[in-house]
Amino acid sequence: MKLTKKQIENVALFGGVFIVLLIILNVTAPYVYKLFPNDYSRIGIILDALKTRTVTPEIVVFGNSKAMSGVDANMIQEHLSGNPETYNFSSVGQSIGESLLFYPMLPDDTKAVIQCFKLEEFTQPLVFNEPAIIALKMGKYPMNEDIKQLLPKAFWEKLDRPDVYYNFKSRQTVSSGLIRFLRLHLDEDAPDSGILDDLKFPYLFPSEIDKAPNYQTVIQMLEKEDYSWADDFSISEECKDLLIKANDYLERKNVKLYIAIISHAPDVKGLSSEKQEKIIGKLQGELPQLKFIDCRKSLTSDDFYDPLHPNKKGAEKISTIISTAVNADF
Numbered sequence: 001m002k003l004t005k006k007q008i009e010n011v012a013l014f015g016g017v018f019i020v021l022l023i024i025l026n027v028t029a030p031y032v033y034k035l036f037p038n039d040y041s042r043i044g045i046i047l048d049a050l051k052t053r054t055v056t057p058e059i060v061v062f063g064n065s066k067a068m069s070g071v072d073a074n075m076i077q078e079h080l081s082g083n084p085e086t087y088n089f090s091s092v093g094q095s096i097g098e099s100l101l102f103y104p105m106l107p108d109d110t111k112a113v114i115q116c117f118k119l120e121e122f123t124q125p126l127v128f129n130e131p132a133i134i135a136l137k138m139g140k141y142p143m144n145e146d147i148k149q150l151l152p153k154a155f156w157e158k159l160d161r162p163d164v165y166y167n168f169k170s171r172q173t174v175s176s177g178l179i180r181f182l183r184l185h186l187d188e189d190a191p192d193s194g195i196l197d198d199l200k201f202p203y204l205f206p207s208e209i210d211k212a213p214n215y216q217t218v219i220q221m222l223e224k225e226d227y228s229w230a231d232d233f234s235i236s237e238e239c240k241d242l243l244i245k246a247n248d249y250l251e252r253k254n255v256k257l258y259i260a261i262i263s264h265a266p267d268v269k270g271l272s273s274e275k276q277e278k279i280i281g282k283l284q285g286e287l288p289q290l291k292f293i294d295c296r297k298s299l300t301s302d303d304f305y306d307p308l309h310p311n312k313k314g315a316e317k318i319s320t321i322i323s324t325a326v327n328a329d330f
Helices: 005-035 039-052 065-070 073-079 096-100 130-138 145-150 153-159 163-169 172-186 215-223 237-252 273-286 312-327
Strands: 059-062 086-088 112-117 256-261 291-294 304-306
Touching: 005 039, 005 130, 039 130, 059 073, 065 112, 065 312, 073 086, 073 312, 096 112, 096 237, 112 312, 130 153, 130 163, 130 172, 145 153, 145 237, 215 304, 237 256, 256 273, 256 312, 273 291, 291 312
Parallel strands: 059 086, 059 112, 112 256, 256 291
Antiparallel strands: none
16 A cells, blocks of 8 residues: 555654654653652762762771661761761662772772671672662763773673663653652651661661561561571672672772671571571681671660661661771771
8 A cells, every 4th residue: 555645744743753752751861760769869879979079988888778777877987096987878789799889989088898798698699780770870870991890791781781771761760769759758667758868877767666567577587588508608709709809909999898797687597696607707717808897796686677677776786896896907
């Protein structure tokens, strides 16, 4: 069938409008992303702080939500000799690979990095969550050659695609931003609204509540998990190689790397205190060039909001343990 002139004009008009809409959506995607902040938007705030040098940390904390709720940078700064500027740059789900992305951006004033770990992370493959990738790209993460040397290609190349790809993917985070907005206003278990911007102590839970109402339910769920990895613990070669590279890189910049272990509440019987102590000893034996800080010492169930995250009392103990270990080198 031969198209008429009018039909050809309509097809061309439709195609032109469609292309214009795609261009508009692509250009406005970063702005729409910022309008609906989600849990990963904190990554952009950390990026901005490092790029604009609005903060010049001498001590930096990295890690996931355990570090967010478990490490108070204000307390560490207060306890250390000379009160060096200390910041908590941890974020939700932040893996060791994601933390390393920030290492080349640290200012020359930085003297120490406290990299927080959960024990099982030493055995798991390197992960890079898609929401974190999008947050980094929306924040205009500055890729450089240092990162390509530090991280496996399969990891950093996820940040090396055309911008239009990330702009398209960012639409998925709008819904999570709306959910976060509703949670902040409707959920009794919601954190304070300012935690995304807090670069000192981004505590994830309501300040006035020490214990989650579903604490025992979560304990029962955790007890069903497989902890066989702890019985015959072995650090993965990928993680070991990454930590050695990270330590060598920071040493060249005269920065001391500490590995702080923040574990579950002691109620989780599948991961006993004896097993944890043995694992940490094995890690220190395999990586003697690193300094491991065992943050589970003296912690009780009263120091945890839920079985995975410390409450403010737990954060006080953990921050004291870290500052004592770091102070020995300062």
